[in-house]
Amino acid sequence: MKKTVGLSAAAALMTLVAPGVRQGAWAAGSDAPEKPNLSIGFIPLTDCASVVMASVKGFDKKYGLTITPSKEASWAAVRDKLVSGELDAAHVLYGLIYGVQLGIGGPKKDMAVLASLNNNGQAITLSNLLKSKGVTDGASLAKQIKAEPKEYTFAQTFPTGTHAMWLYYWLAAYGINPFTQAKVITVPPPQMIANMRVDNMDGFCVGEPWGARAIRDNIGFTAVTTQEIWKDHPEKVLGTTAAFVAQYPNTARAMVAAILDASKYIDTMSNRSEVAKVISAKSYVNTDFDSIEDRMLGQYDNGIGKKWKDPNKDHPDYLAVAKKVNRIDIYKQAAAMTKTPLPKSDMRSSKLIDGVVWDGSNPKAYADGFKVKV
Incomplete structure (x- = not known):
């Protein structure tokens, strides 16, 4: 998994930072955060790490902030709390922000993306029942659906989110119509494992660690990672409302700076195990350490005999x-x-x-x- 700060993060920060402003000045004077105490929402996923580590490692304090990570039950809850102002910002699906901006499937409000939080790191998981019928990938899934027509159920996490896009795109790439040959439902990320365990679905698309956890629990296997569908794709972002940025510009800038520092900390490979341990705690992702660490380090096992090191993992800066x-x-x-x-x-x-x-x-x-x- 490539846990990295994207170019859009740097671009977002540069649009907010006035020339000549130093970090130390952000905690006092005219550049002091207008709102120092922030509630930032997150969903229990590996890519919430930047928000969590900004708080745990004290990067927020460096910029005069106190960030309180707020664990949310679903992306719909994140959306509603952002719109209402209950959350100041959130670790959020890229597409969700645009869905709210356009008023698709819910409330309409002007929104803002402040930074990219990560690239890659999602996967499509298929059930062991499908595996028992010879399904190992998209091509064999298409053959199975054709040979045994029935209602096949697949889950994504939010209708305007990236997981829905990956799932639809992948199915269609193998000639499977996601609207007529499959039933697609919405399930919050942490509930994917429980639903597959009781045969409520044949497959799901979600962020890590839930793909890895399905393999560890012996209920499914990884059919494809999203970086195989689109290399280095953008994934989660730090999102808020346009009104928040307008009312609290210094706070927005300081918040992005704290998230950038946390992201750079996570980008250092020697810190990944520590990060995995921190976010595995019950108050954050609430799963076993190994399910998070392995794929965060780029070590993949698809659950059906293939192991590899992700070619999209970070390289040391050799030079x-x-x-x-x-x-x-x-x-x-x-x-x-x-x-x-x-x-x-x-x-x-x-x-x-x-x-x-x-x-x-x-x-x-x-x-x-x-x-x-x-």
Whole structure:
């Protein structure tokens, strides 16, 4: 799972920050948050981590805020509480914000997306009953539906959300009409496992950790991850109302800054296990640590014999590490003192025994080029 701050997050922040404003000034003076105490809603999912960690690690305090994460039961509840003002902001489905903006399937209100919280990290799970009939992917599901016509039930989390889009798109890609050949229902993310366990559905699309949890509970398997459908797709966002931003511009800016700091903390791979442990607690996602950690680290098991490391997982910054360890700056100073000639470039390229070219200026491409990966 690629848990990363998207470009839209940075763009959103830049539109809110006045030139020359320093972080330290946000906690006092004219740039002080107009509303320092914030209630930010979230749904129990791995990608709520930025909101939770902003509070747990104290990134909010750095900007003069106190963020209280508010655990919500469903996306409909998040929508209604955002609209009413009961929540100041929320970890929310991208499409939900636009649905409210347009008044689709509910109240209409001007909304604002302040930052992207993550890319990727969702999956479509199919039941073990389907697996017992030979279904392992979209193509075999289409054959099963054709061979045994009946009402097949699939769940998504909110009608205008990304999970509905992934599910419809994936079914249609294999020639399955999601409106005539399937019954699609709405189920809150934490309730997916319980509903599949009692055979209320044949499959569901939801964010992690519930895809991984279905495998651990031996009730389903991963048919496809959403990053396989659309690589590096946008997913959850930090959303609020346009009125909130207009009334509390300093607060909005400080809130995004705190979320950005939390997101950068999560982006550091060495912090992922700690983050998984924190958000696995009952007050947050309320599930086992392993169901969160494995996929957060890019370690996938689809439950039917395939294990892999997600090719969309984060890479170390190879170049930055090399520059930190190789003190070229000191060498250059010494070379100048001794009039020792220097290479034309700090980086070099070399051809190895198999003909593959190592390009020091692009180590990520070199690492990605291997057929055998660990």
